[in-house]
Amino acid sequence: MPTPIIIDCDPGHDDVFAIWLAAGNPDIDLLAVTTVSGNGYLEHTTRNARVACTVAGVTGVPVAAGAERPLMRQAAPATWIHGDNALGGPDLPEPTVPLDPRTAVQLISDIVREAPVPVTLVPTGPLTNIATFVLAEPALAAKVREIVWMGGSTGRGNVGAYPEFNAWSDPEAADIVVRSGIPFTMVGLNITHQALVTDEVIEGVRAIGNRTALFGAELLRFFSASYQAVEGIPGPLHDPVAVAIVIDRTVATSVHARLDIETKGTETAGATCVDLHNMLRREPNAQIAMELDVERFWSLVKDSVRALA
Ligand code: RIB
Ligand code: CA
Secondary structure, three states, X not given: OOEEEEEXXXXXXXXXXXXXXXXXXXXXXXXXXXXXXXXXXHHHHHHHHHHHHHXXXXXXXXXXXXXXXXXXXXOOOOHHHHOOOOOXXXXXXXXXXXXXXXXXXXXXXXXXXXXXXXXXXXXXXXXXXXXXXXHHOHHHHOOOOXXXXXXOOOOOOOOOOOOOHHHHHXXXXXXXXXXXXXXXXXXOXXXXXXXXXXXXXXXXXXXXXXXXXXXXXXXXXXXXXXXXXXXXXXXXXXXXXXXXXXXXXXXXEEEEEEEEEOOXXXXXXXXXXXXXXXXXXXXXXXXXXXXXXXXXXXXXXXHHHXXXX
């Protein structure tokens, strides 16, 4: 029985691969894609989600737009990695996948309400939409199977010293979602930096040879070059790691630990405070993904790309 999921994302190069990994894997039933401001402004992340589905031939999966900005802060796109349109690199085709008229929260609510089995939410951007859903629909939120979020870090961040971008973009939303009581898995930079987009990875994707692979290889080349320029490393393909964990829990190790979100710090707002040694004697409240089976991960990504258009 495939696992029903909704991806809430801010495409973003790695978000595109999260959508493709889900859409192309037989153990996932991708029920919807919802978008949020993050890597780019909402108009870009939403168009990019539709482009991702158009290129890969993903049809019948509703795409709905969500929050234009964080709950209490201004939108601050990560143009230094993803470019001005949040999907730098290839020329983008006109999307043929339509935009659902509902908002992201309306679509998530409708799906969770009608689903015959509990739905897994896989946010790969700031948690603005998920927090809004949790606040607006507490009874529906209680029906959610779990949240597996690409965000945070057990170590240093990638925006300033400590915050990771998705958490930094909307710390208040992350705090609301972590406190919601919905079973929560954090897939942070500490594990996603094990999924590096090397030249070998790019060539492995390109060699698949279909439309998705050729477009995807251009995305990976741009994404990795951005990371090389900014952080001096090949790009870590963050977001599909969260989907891979939903597909196969054995693709990563995890620990049950206490997670708290810093929302007040001048320099640290958005820091994900993971008490790995339970120093504060607080109740553990999250699964923290730690070690990735890198070979299995890339195999899952390529199998999905191969299965798409
Ligand atoms: O920090 C990495 C995360 O921020 C990824 O989800 C990337 O797409 C951006 O949203
Ligand atoms: Ca993302």
